[in-house]
Amino acid sequence: MLKKTLFAVLVLVTNTAFAEEAIIEGNVQSKCVINIDTNGVYGNPTPDKLSTDSADGGVQPSIRYDVALADYYIARIITPTSFSTSPTLSDVVNWTGTSSVGEVSDAGMSAYDVSKVVYDSTTEFDLTVAGSTWFSVTSEATYGYGKAFPGGTYRAVVIAECIAK
Amino acid sequence: MTRFLLVMSFLLLATPVVAHELTPTYPKINPAYVDGLLVAQLSIFNARKDVDYYEIGVFDKDWKPIPFATTTKILNVPYTGKINFEVYFRKEDQRRAVYVCTLSKLRSDEDSYAIVSSKVCSRLDGEPS
Numbered sequence: 001m002l003k004k005t006l007f008a009v010l011v012l013v014t015n016t017a018f019a020e021e022a023i024i025e026g027n028v029q030s031k032c033v034i035n036i037d038t039n040g041v042y043g044n045p046t047p048d049k050l051s052t053d054s055a056d057g058g059v060q061p062s063i064r065y066d067v068a069l070a071d072y073y074i075a076r077i078i079t080p081t082s083f084s085t086s087p088t089l090s091d092v093v094n095w096t097g098t099s100s101v102g103e104v105s106d107a108g109m110s111a112y113d114v115s116k117v118v119y120d121s122t123t124e125f126d127l128t129v130a131g132s133t134w135f136s137v138t139s140e141a142t143y144g145y146g147k148a149f150p151g152g153t154y155r156a157v158v159i160a161e162c163i164a165k
Numbered sequence: 166m167t168r169f170l171l172v173m174s175f176l177l178l179a180t181p182v183v184a185h186e187l188t189p190t191y192p193k194i195n196p197a198y199v200d201g202l203l204v205a206q207l208s209i210f211n212a213r214k215d216v217d218y219y220e221i222g223v224f225d226k227d228w229k230p231i232p233f234a235t236t237t238k239i240l241n242v243p244y245t246g247k248i249n250f251e252v253y254f255r256k257e258d259q260r261r262a263v264y265v266c267t268l269s270k271l272r273s274d275e276d277s278y279a280i281v282s283s284k285v286c287s288r289l290d291g292e293p294s
Binding site for chain 1: 183184185186187188189190191212213215264271273280281282283284285286287288293
């Protein structure tokens with residue numbers, strides 16, 4: 001009996017289990033991520049018009065802003081006022097553009113459209129709710145007074161900014 | 166429910182990741198090893214396949230540029246790459262320097278279809294109280 005007990009004690013002593021804790025740490029800090037979900041394409045519904053509107057055969061750029069914490073950032077979207085690439089143009093190009101809220105990850109973000117600030121070609125949205133907001137951008141360019149755009153490649157740049165408050 | 170999750174998974178997998186991130190939002194300002202200079206450490210993450218370069222800028226509250234120094238003002242950040250960088254500016258500009266920004270640089274060649282340029286700005290004057 002003593003032999004058995006001693007053997008059991010030895011087994012227990014030599015097989016001591018050492019447990020270590022694996023610690024997982026996380027830190028949620030304010031940050032803004034700009035995601036370009038769709039780059040956008042100009043449609044050419046009439047000879048004098050280029051438009052990203054789907055009704056005009058274009059594709060609207062879609063920009064997603066992800067903010068980790070509420071009320072830390074302002075989204076600023078600037079629609080184009082000139083082409084970055086185009087054939088030589090001899091007449092004036094008239095530009096219009098709008099930015100509006102598309103999809104939202106939180107119902108509270110729907111109010112962004114009401115409280116947005118618009119000046120020149122810039123639209124500012126105060127990102128007061130944490131989560132993802134998709135913004136749709138329309139851009140339209142008309143050439144001269146009913147003049148046809150010359151053939152070639154046209155490209156204009158939308159600037160999506162995320163500014164810390 | 167399973168079907169919904171499957172559809173969502175496919176949608177998420179099919180959506181390309183095209184993101185630009187700059188952290189921290191309020192970088193700490195420390196004295197640099199050179200007398201009269203301050204330094205802020207930041208980190209940029211590029212998940213935009215259509216962008217390889219980002220331009221760093223430091224601005225005052227009215228968006229006027231402020232002189233600064235970095236190892237390179239145009240950063241080459243590969244796709245899904247994260248780069249830490251330091252921005253040095255003069256002690257005398259500490260009160261004026263408000264924003265430090267990274268702006269994506271788009272290529273103008275025929276192969277590039279990017280028409281959205283992204284700019285993310287952190288604040289050098291600290292978290293608002």
